[in-house]
Amino acid sequence: RSVPTMQTRQPLQSPMTSDRSSAAPCPCGSGSELRHCCGPVIADPSAAQTAEQLMRSRYTAFATGEARHLLASHKASAGQFSDRQVEQLKADTKGQAWLGLRILDTEQGQAQDKTGIVEFTAYYRDTADSKQGANIGQLHERSRFVREKDGWLYLDGEPLPPVPMGRNDPCWCGSGRKYKKCHLATM
Numbered sequence: 001r002s003v004p005t006m007q008t009r010q011p012l013q014s015p016m017t018s019d020r021s022s023a024a025p026c027p028c029g030s031g032s033e034l035r036h037c038c039g040p041v042i043a044d045p046s047a048a049q050t051a052e053q054l055m056r057s058r059y060t061a062f063a064t065g066e067a068r069h070l071l072a073s074h075k076a077s078a079g080q081f082s083d084r085q086v087e088q089l090k091a092d093t094k095g096q097a098w099l100g101l102r103i104l105d106t107e108q109g110q111a112q113d114k115t116g117i118v119e120f121t122a123y124y125r126d127t128a129d130s131k132q133g134a135n136i137g138q139l140h141e142r143s144r145f146v147r148e149k150d151g152w153l154y155l156d157g158e159p160l161p162p163v164p165m166g167r168n169d170p171c172w173c174g175s176g177r178k179y180k181k182c183h184l185a186t187m
Contacts, residue, residue, distance in 0.1 A: 028060050029100060041069075050152070052103060059098065062098050070089060071089065095128050096124040099136065103120050115146055116146075116152070117143065119142045144156055166179065
């Protein structure tokens with residue numbers, strides 16, 4: 001019988017973060033390249049200078065399947081976690097394709113603060129459904145963060161009701177087009 005190995009908080013190596021030459025846009029919607037935005041924080045969670053930066057990297061980790069970063073940046077598991085926990089989280093998050101992120105509000109969470117709150121909406125599609133766009137959903141959450149000696153950590157989140165999209169609002173996908181001209185028909 002093998003004993004699960006435990007991981008300590010240290011820079012993470014993964015297929016996504018080890019390729020620094022990738023000029024792909026960051027999934028968090030910042031408009032920056034992944035290698036200059038969330039990539040360094042996913043490789044080393046202590047690189048996050050603000051709570052929002054850590055939150056964006058966690059969204060990107062969900063979007064790219066970086067389960068190790070999700071565990072390493074969560075206060076409950078940051079000290080240590082097993083390879084089995086990583087594999088379980090990968091399996092648990094496999095059924096969603098993350099489509100877009102919108103930051104709604106931040107409170108504190110700057111480099112000089114000890115705590116921070118980031119309210120966001122994240123859009124996803126249930127990939128288990130065979131109809132394209134049939135199950136697009138929204139996660140609306142107020143996430144709490146704490147800064148410790150090794151940097152920012154996700155504490156927990158308060159789920160909130162979905163934010164209704166107005167026809168003339170910018171589309172959640174980050175295209176720059178109005179919602180009615182972009183994804184309204186898929187919702």
